[in-house]
Amino acid sequence: MIKKQLFSPGPTPVPERILLAMAGPLIHHRDPAYEEIFQEVREGLQYVFQTKQEVLVLASSGTGAMEGAVCNTLSRGDEVLVVRGGKFGERWAEICEAYGVNFTPIDVTWGEAVDPAAITKALDANPSIKAVLVQASETSTGVMHPVKAIADIVKKRDGTILVVDAISALGVVDLPMDQWGLDVVVSGSQKAFMLPPGLAFVALSEKAWGFAEGSDLPKFYFNLKEELASAQKNQSQFTPAISLVVGLREALRMFKEEGLENVFKRHGKLAQATREAAKALGLELLAPQSPSNALTAIKAPEGVDGKKLKKNFEDMYGLIIAGGQSQLKGKIIRIAHIGYFQELDIIQAISALELILKEMGYPVELGKGVKAAEEILGAN
């Protein structure tokens, strides 16, 4: 018997109560019953985004909302900065390229966070930069970029907005959109929101909505101004992904029941336990300086094939973790602790890591990683 469990940084495990909520008979999106659900969803999203702005719900993967962020706020020929330190940083660049937006990359070694001084320097060098595009948590490397520090730089400039891909950060770490002055915040359903993929979320500050007024890029399905007008009537511009929205209500109720502060603390503890366990086993973290609390990227040790290591998690114990992407292929494993995870889930992953490394001939002292994790998990 193999009991399959998701430990991947998206999709993440879906709680049974959400699966059951989505399994009910489909309701019509023009029905008052749906509008009531959607109103609750709108309020719940504002709570998680920590914003008074409308959080728009799109029927797409997170990338759709990233595209919407670009094509609604910018114009052809605009200059932007893209923080590029992983696969999702590259995606910002690719979207800009598709729309004829000129980007200057701030290239960052994969596994490191961007230095805010590099952003100040680039903005000073070119005052016509319209936007800075960054990931809060770069899922491909497990790095957290210093979004607050970047926001402090960008908000002083009237002609520049900060666009944050918070797909694997929102609902994991404190990212108060309004308080920090983030202009566009993007997220998706299959991460901390504990849902299947298929929904994306995006919120714009007053400043970003101002930029939207001047944007000349073509948009239809991702026309956020039209989506806003529909949302304010508890509707969507086009047929919404009804069953996922019903599941989202349940997820948002879970956020409220636990309390955002506790959600952040839980993720912080699980992440720290994972990191300490890896280190106790003599393994090296890819991002020791600025790690994301959504996932932990661990380098495959000398002599251990990273692809085989990842595969063994599934083959031997049914745990679906992630490997490395692009230049990190075969070099790292990524263990997620984002969404529906508690202490003993992490113990399972660490225990599997110990058992598999031993099986693969790498010298580990069994129980040493678990002990290090327990010391964190048991602390108040």
Add this chain to the structure above:
Amino acid sequence: MIKKQLFSPGPTPVPERILLAMAGPLIHHRDPAYEEIFQEVREGLQYVFQTKQEVLVLASSGTGAMEGAVCNTLSRGDEVLVVRGGKFGERWAEICEAYGVNFTPIDVTWGEAVDPAAITKALDANPSIKAVLVQASETSTGVMHPVKAIADIVKKRDGTILVVDAISALGVVDLPMDQWGLDVVVSGSQKAFMLPPGLAFVALSEKAWGFAEGSDLPKFYFNLKEELASAQKNQSQFTPAISLVVGLREALRMFKEEGLENVFKRHGKLAQATREAAKALGLELLAPQSPSNALTAIKAPEGVDGKKLKKNFEDMYGLIIAGGQSQLKGKIIRIAHIGYFQELDIIQAISALELILKEMGYPVELGKGVKAAEEILGAN
């Protein structure tokens, strides 16, 4: 007790076996188990689309695939014809407008089908027309446009493609993409596919893929060429709506079990029964000449408020039907028989219609509509 039942032309009822399939633990889209499901889905979609081309699966509503059809095959400043005889014809025009594609509308009275001669005439008048955009079944009016006749006209012209919104036609009526020479065919999950909304489908002919080579419109999330490359590896360009794809496999198995021919016959019979019942009650059809088998649009009779009539279906018997949109608001009701419907479902809708009209003071002979429907439904 009110037992709610969907009789709307999208979303449509989701069979219990599909709901249950989607309620299982989420699987990872890079897992071999998912790739196996997706391969089966790809083959099943080719069966329903009656094509050898790849049918692309997008995480979006049907409108996303409509946008993809435009922005992947056309270029800025291109000239196209749009058949505009309802809300979804208008949508083609709006998408073209958003992308700077110049459209000439072929305006058709709402409730009527386009005359293919009008298309020949418009194409002859402007040989630079790159595409003809049409609905197979216009959901807002319940009209079926003569897609085969239009295809016969368009396929003679090397420089023109036929783009068909088959969102509420595919899996309802025979629409053999390859045999008829349809160049782009679009559909969506929440219609005959019996799924919640959130998936869109689109297939391109060789000719349309050729057009895609020359297209200069910006695209990223809906980049169909990239999506094709991913699909051929049993993957998606971006994170797919996994749970809906799992449900889709189940829906496609149901199509195969019943057989496409039988699916078309069933829809034809249910539609004819609904039309005959309405006529037997002395009601007027909006589209008597070229009705869609997906839904039946019935004019609210003199002295009966169409909005109230629609509302009474839900309030008195729990049936969610549709009203009129835009210029037809309050003037018609639309009863769907697309997807998971069988004979006795139609009897319920007709019986409700009789009971409600009587309650509203409109003179009906109870049972007369049901009798007319039964005469169709019971025939071989």
